[in-house]
Amino acid sequence: MKCADILVIGGGPGGLGAAIEAAKAGASVLLVDENPRMGGQLYKQIHKFFGSQTHYAGQRGFDIADTLIAEAARAGVELLPQTRALGCFDEGQFALLSLANQDATRLRTMKARRVILATGAKENAVAFPGWTLPGVMTAGAAQTLANIYGVLPGKRILILGSGNVGLIVGYQLMQAGAQVLGIVDVLPSVHGYEVHAAKLRRANVPIYLGSTVVEARGETRVQQVIIGQVDACFQPIEGTHQTIECDTVLLAVGLSPRTEIAAMFGCDMTFERRLGGLMPIHDETMCTSNQTIYVCGDLAGVEEASTALDEGRLAGIHAAAACGYGDEARHARVAALQSSLNTLRSGMHGQPRKEAKNDILQLAHRKGIVGETI
Amino acid sequence: MRKVFIDCPQNIPCNPCQFCCPTSAITIGEDITNPPQVNLEKCIGCGRCVAACPGQACFLVDTEFHPGIASVDFPYEYLPLPTAGMRVQAQDNCGAVLCTGLVVAVVAAKAGDHTPVVRLSVPREFAYQVRSIAHLPAE
Ligand SMILES: Cc1cc2nc3c(=O)[nH]c(=O)nc-3n(C[C@H](O)[C@H](O)[C@H](O)COP(=O)(O)OP(=O)(O)OC[C@H]3O[C@@H](n4cnc5c(N)ncnc54)[C@H](O)[C@@H]3O)c2cc1C
Ligand code: SF4
Numbered sequence: 003m004k005c006a007d008i009l010v011i012g013g014g015p016g017g018l019g020a021a022i023e024a025a026k027a028g029a030s031v032l033l034v035d036e037n038p039r040m041g042g043q044l045y046k047q048i049h050k051f052f053g054s055q056t057h058y059a060g061q062r063g064f065d066i067a068d069t070l071i072a073e074a075a076r077a078g079v080e081l082l083p084q085t086r087a088l089g090c091f092d093e094g095q096f097a098l099l100s101l102a103n104q105d106a107t108r109l110r111t112m113k114a115r116r117v118i119l120a121t122g123a124k125e126n127a128v129a130f131p132g133w134t135l136p137g138v139m140t141a142g143a144a145q146t147l148a149n150i151y152g153v154l155p156g157k158r159i160l161i162l163g164s165g166n167v168g169l170i171v172g173y174q175l176m177q178a179g180a181q182v183l184g185i186v187d188v189l190p191s192v193h194g195y196e197v198h199a200a201k202l203r204r205a206n207v208p209i210y211l212g213s214t215v216v217e218a219r220g221e222t223r224v225q226q227v228i229i230g231q232v233d234a235c236f237q238p239i240e241g242t243h244q245t246i247e248c249d250t251v252l253l254a255v256g257l258s259p260r261t262e263i264a265a266m267f268g269c270d271m272t273f274e275r276r277l278g279g280l281m282p283i284h285d286e287t288m289c290t291s292n293q294t295i296y297v298c299g300d301l302a303g304v305e306e307a308s309t310a311l312d313e314g315r316l317a318g319i320h321a322a323a324a325c326g327y328g329d330e331a332r333h334a335r336v337a338a339l340q341s342s343l344n345t346l347r348s349g350m351h352g353q354p355r356k357e358a359k360n361d362i363l364q365l366a367h368r369k370g371i372v373g374e375t376i
Numbered sequence: 377m378r379k380v381f382i383d384c385p386q387n388i389p390c391n392p393c394q395f396c397c398p399t400s401a402i403t404i405g406e407d408i409t410n411p412p413q414v415n416l417e418k419c420i421g422c423g424r425c426v427a428a429c430p431g432q433a434c435f436l437v438d439t440e441f442h443p444g445i446a447s448v449d450f451p452y453e454y455l456p457l458p459t460a461g462m463r464v465q466a467q468d469n470c471g472a473v474l475c476t477g478l479v480v481a482v483v484a485a486k487a488g489d490h491t492p493v494v495r496l497s498v499p500r501e502f503a504y505q506v507r508s509i510a511h512l513p514a515e
């Protein structure tokens with residue numbers, strides 16, 4: 003049976019950062035991701051990332067993924083794409099399922115001393131009459147269709163949700179030749195960054211604030227959508243309805259951490275609205291209530307690629323140290339990463355996340371969750 | 377002379393503009409959510425920030441392009457691309473048409489990761505309002 007010091011589950015910026023640091027410290031590292039290519043969300047992003055230059059911002063998402071994959075390979079990480087981690091048996095063996103058709107040994111087990119979970123987040127949905135019609139899908143699904151498979155999900159598109167995901171996907175679909183008929187959000191102001199909203203405004207895309215989708219109509223797929231304004235309790239206001247002729251409705255209403263595997267490992271959870279909902283409690287070392295399990299990235303609270311990368315690196319350094327790897331320089335490295343995370347979590351969009359993260363850390367202390375000191 | 381003009385109104389965690397500038401004309405500083413500060417005296421009008429900014433918030437403006445005419449450089453990532461000599465509709469930040477502009481040049485440099493940058497000449501009074509152009513019909 004295969005053995006490694008550290009198993010990293012999920013190959014987005016969080017998992018890649020974790021694998022790179024752990025391998026650089028000297029640990030043997032296996033990184034698995036269910037997709038044909040490593041990179042997680044990065045691989046679907048054709049836009050130049052906002053964020054910090056030292057975290058590769060300004061580069062296009064898929065280029066950042068390639069840079070990190072190359073760095074991981076150089077550091078000696080064993081990369082296993084098209085492999086889904088299913089869970090853990092009682093005897094401490096991990097089950098890995100290969101999704102590559104030609105692979106004869108589809109199900110394999112392995113042993114690892116520490117596991118770093120970087121499973122990312124899943125998209126939320128909202129229900130309204132007609133939401134099961136073909137043509138209603140999540141923004142991420144539309145992005146996968148357009149950017150990975152080169153298929154335009156529709157020609158006339160309405161987007162529910164004005165966060166960065168809705169804004170960025172809307173812009174990308176316009177670049178691909180679709181018409182974006184509007185962005186609808188119950189909030190009184192745009193939820194994402196103004197610079198991203200401006201790209202849509204410049205293209206004459208109306209942004210309907212204080213509004214929601216009331217109903218989607220159509221015979222065999224979406225043909226019309228009724229939108230209307232909402233009151234202070236987010237209930238539709240009679241007489242404000244308008245009809246928009248469109249063939250696609252994208253739901254961009256937030257992300258929630260993908261907690262299934264963490265839950266399977268018995269990691270204690272908490273509900274933190276500011277970070278996407280239910281998530282594993284962790285301390286400064288990214289260790290959970292299960293001392294062998296570390297978490298990072300969107301799983302440890304939905305944020306951004308820059309923060310995912312830094313949290314991953316923290317998890318990688320600590321998990322490697324728990325296995326006995328790493329030199330003196332790691333202490334300075336940890337301090338630098340923590341201060342970097344601190345500056346990333348500031349400003350009007352970041353401050354609430356910083357406060358939420360601090361609450362999680364305090365909760366971890368109260369519950370006696372402490373990773374091994376390094 | 378062409379000089380940078382930045383329209384980045386929020387405290388967002390972002391700083392590629394600072395790092396791409398060869399003359400340190402743009403400063404964000406230690407705190408990454410600071411809005412960019414521009415030192416116009418240092419700006420040499422190279423245009424790197426125009427292509428590098430992921431928020432498409434950096435522009436180059438030359439108010440002395442011709443008498444009464446200014447030039448504005450902005451990123452434009454839609455097909456078909458305009459070509460030099462075309463007359464197009466210049467738009468403001470909300471997509472409203474301001475005036476007709478003349479395309480001076482379109483450059484998609486490798487240094488800017490192939491983001492096309494359009495240089496448009498417009499009547500001078502619109503110099504700081506132009507952000508983009510009306511999309512061109514598919515061929
Ligand atoms: C449209 C869009 C635009 C964005 N733009 C920006 C931006 O400009 N700047 C920025 O900083 N951030 C941006 N982000 C956010 C950023 O992409 C995420 O915050 C970041 O990717 C989170 O990294 P992660 O490693 O935690 O998760 P992910 O990148 O989601 O990676 C998780 C990976 O784990 C895999 N996985 C999950 N479970 C298993 C399992 N059991 N077995 C194997 N594999 C598994 C998943 O398939 C996935 O590949 C954007 C996000 C979206 C959706
Ligand atoms: S145009 Fe060139 S010199 Fe001026 S601010 Fe932009 S990058 Fe710097």
Ligand code: SF4
Pocket residue numbers: 052197382384390391392393394412428429430431432433434
């Ligand atoms: S790179 Fe662009 S979006 Fe980012 S801070 Fe600079 S001007 Fe603003």
